[in-house]
Amino acid sequence: MGQTARVSAIVWSAVVSLAAWLWLLLAQGMFWRTDVGLPPRRDPGGWPSVCVVVPARDEAAVLPESLPSLLAQDYPGRAEVFLVDDGSADGTGELARELARRHGGLPLTVGSPGEPPAGWTGKLWAVRHGIALARARDPEYLLLTDADIAHAPDSLRRLVAAARTGGFDVVSQMARLRVESLWERLVVPAFVYFFAQLYPFRRIGRKGSRTAAAAGGCVLLRAETAERARIPDAIRHAVIDDVALARAVKRGGGHIWLGLADAVDSVRPYPRLHDLWRMVSRSAYAQLRHNPLLLLGTVAGLALVYLVPPVAVVAGLAAGSTAAVAAGGAAWLVMTGTYVPMLRYYRQPLWLAPLLPFTASLYLLMTVDSAVQHYRGRGAAWKGRTYARPESVPDEV
Structure with missing residues (x-):
């Protein structure tokens, strides 16, 4: 009975993840397209300073x-x-x-x-x-x-x-x-x-x-x-x-x-993961307005959208659940497909696309680390400076 409940939970999580990916694909402003470049140049009548x-x-x-x-x-x-x-x-x-x-x-x-x-x-x-x-x-x-x-x-x-x-x-x-x-x-x-x-x-x-x-x-x-x-x-x-x-x-x-x-x-x-980690973690919690509830929601959302699909595929194969494999695989496929244009823009090999869940897990950890550093008093640190939360600074200079 417990095994059945676990498989059912995995299937439903994968279905929700697939629904989220279909929404992102069709209703999130075509975010995955990389053809938003400067319009063809038309010289103005005069050139401003x-x-x-x-x-x-x-x-x-x-x-x-x-x-x-x-x-x-x-x-x-x-x-x-x-x-x-x-x-x-x-x-x-x-x-x-x-x-x-x-x-x-x-x-x-x-x-x-x-x-x-x-x-x-x-x-x-x-x-x-x-x-x-x-x-x-x-x-x-x-x-x-x-x-x-x-x-x-x-x-x-x-x-x-x-x-x-x-x-x-x-x-x-x-x-x-x-x-x-x-x-x-x-x-x-x-x-x-x-x-x-x-x-x-x-x-x-x-x-x-x-x-x-x-x-x-x-x-x-x-x-x-x-x-x-x-x-x-x-x-x-x-x-x-x-x-x-x-x-x-x-x-x-x-x-x-x-x-x-x-x-x-x-x-x-x-060149190192440490360098990229600092670049992201110094501002990730600020992006969430230093709000613990937004942090929890972001972590849950990242896990559901990016991590559930591959987990559902692996768990479905282990448990013999065709539904889990199908739903998780479909979500993973949509995720991979939306990432391909960005890899092409960066002239990177397309085999990196299915690895997006791994990269997303790194970003999840960077975001959590950003919050940890904030509460340790080292948040938003950059080149020897650490900045306070906006609420703690004076309104006028």
């Missing part, structure tokens, strides 16, 4: 690959780069100046805002300083880009053309992350896949949709919109600052576009 703001903290290892690509932008209008050295101890600021002297190109200004006051993350304090410097040039657009992001020579031209011709207040591209080590191949494409599942790109770009997100590595923002939405002051404590920025813009009636990049790449390596 742009200031590029690059917050950088201890980025000397990646700047030689990324900064020259910004300085070499082939942009017909006026453009200038502001790199903000956020208290680096590795000579980031001086290296940036040396790269500008060596490579030439767009004018470069290097600034330093000092340590952030209470209630500010270091990155957003640096962004605030960079925007303040840029305002003296009265730009129409701001390009917020990270220090590890390399841009193709026409990247800025394409971003501005998309914003002007599409009427967007924000145009953001999800930079193509590095996938060279074994762990990068297993974890990185899934990271973008999960992000798209939470924030379907097609919904973000739809007027009237409440879904809002951006990718912090590459955000072209209309300067007037930034001022109206009080960016970055309004989101000064946000650990997941790109999503917070997009929400602030949408609340003010702004129009946002987000898609996958084909000429914007992250050069930061994550």
